[in-house]
Amino acid sequence: MPGGGNRNYKNPCENSWFHLFAIHIFPFCVSINTARNKQGFSVFNERLGDNVPQSTAGIRKRLFKGIKMDFIDLKFQQKRIKGKIDANIQKVLAHGQYVMGPEIEQLESTLAAYVGVKHAVGCASGTDALLMALIAMDIGPGDAVFTSPFTFIATAEVISLLGATPVFVDIAPGTFNINTDKLERAIQAVKSNNPSIHPLPSAQGKLIPKCIIPVDLFGLPADYDAIGAIAQKHGLGVIEDAAQSFGAEYNGRKACSFGRIGCTSFFPAKPLGCYGDGGMCFTHDDRLAETLRSLRVHGQGPHKYENVRIGINGRLDTLQAAILLAKFEIFSEEIEFRQKGAGNYESLMGGNPSVMVPHIPPGYKSAWAQYSILATSESNRTALMDDLNMAGIPTAIYYPKPLHLQTAFKGLSYTFGDFPVSEDCASRIFSLPMHPYLDKEDQKKIVRFLEK
């Protein structure tokens, strides 16, 4: 496990009178009912030094004093490693290589080793990582790219940006990830241009199946054994959308290692997040890695002003790489804290008929980017979320509208009913606070609001 954190760290604040006080006497109405909350992280009211001891439960109690509950707590993490973050930032300011400075290569080799792939290519966002991956795999007009409609817009947006066509495939009910039986049918439908086998985008002419983008939703890897077999059978490429799953595992392999290219995001709320936008592509393939490195700098060739392909300005900032290097030192420990938090939720909610907790199949480890549960109905979700939000417990809906029903994709002419599992989940799903520093007492309170 890489450096830094204290393995004996206990999620503290247990039995803290303060939380009872904060929740029941000063209810703070916080609602983060946006599909993608970019802000909303609470502010620390305490003045604390940089040398916060990381091992005592008491420090956590003091840190919590006077703040509301967070949906994702980034402040506590910052306090833990502020000294290291500041030092890394200062190093960048001192050497002045703000673009493609030495921290980029350092981060790339560190994360490539962690994921277990040969190459890592930093870039400006998870969206750019997906875009560059598709360009590197020569995806363009007339190509069908199979993906889930139950994801963030970026997954499918990049397909359309390149003139290719997203062919949506419904999700499996338990995991929220692409249903591999339906994936097989969708490929057959495209090959035979027969929408009676599987819903297809209309008026696209004959499409050529080229690529699958499975999404590791909420941090849980997709079923890569089945997907790999289908891809091989039909000669398709796989690009793993691991924007939410950095740190996750499947059968002992790390997320980002499953496709020909794995793409992740360092958006602040992600399991490994920077302080702005950032992303990374991972691949075993030397040629693809070289193409990705060229694409992120305007299709640069061997010399700075020689351009060998059309690319983008998609570099990761040196400052973000420096911040990520500091955060990565406690990342493995944080992934374990997330397992504990998720385990607490599951045991606390066991047997509650009002909600369905996430299903993690054997062999999988989620990065728990989100802890998303299903209410029994849309009205039940509204009631539960209202209660939680009235008590100062933030919640969010990922995602309220599946992509096939988004206006942005109306040109594909999908209709309601095409992907019933995604539609049903969109109407009942909501997410509870999830981050490495969840306090079990807080979780107990959250769960009590769900027992209605």
Ligand SMILES: Cc1ncc(COP(=O)(O)O)c(C=O)c1O
């Ligand atoms: C599944 C998924 N794919 C892609 C992205 C895009 O990542 P970024 O916001 O870094 O561009 C996100 C980010 O929210 C995501 O959740």
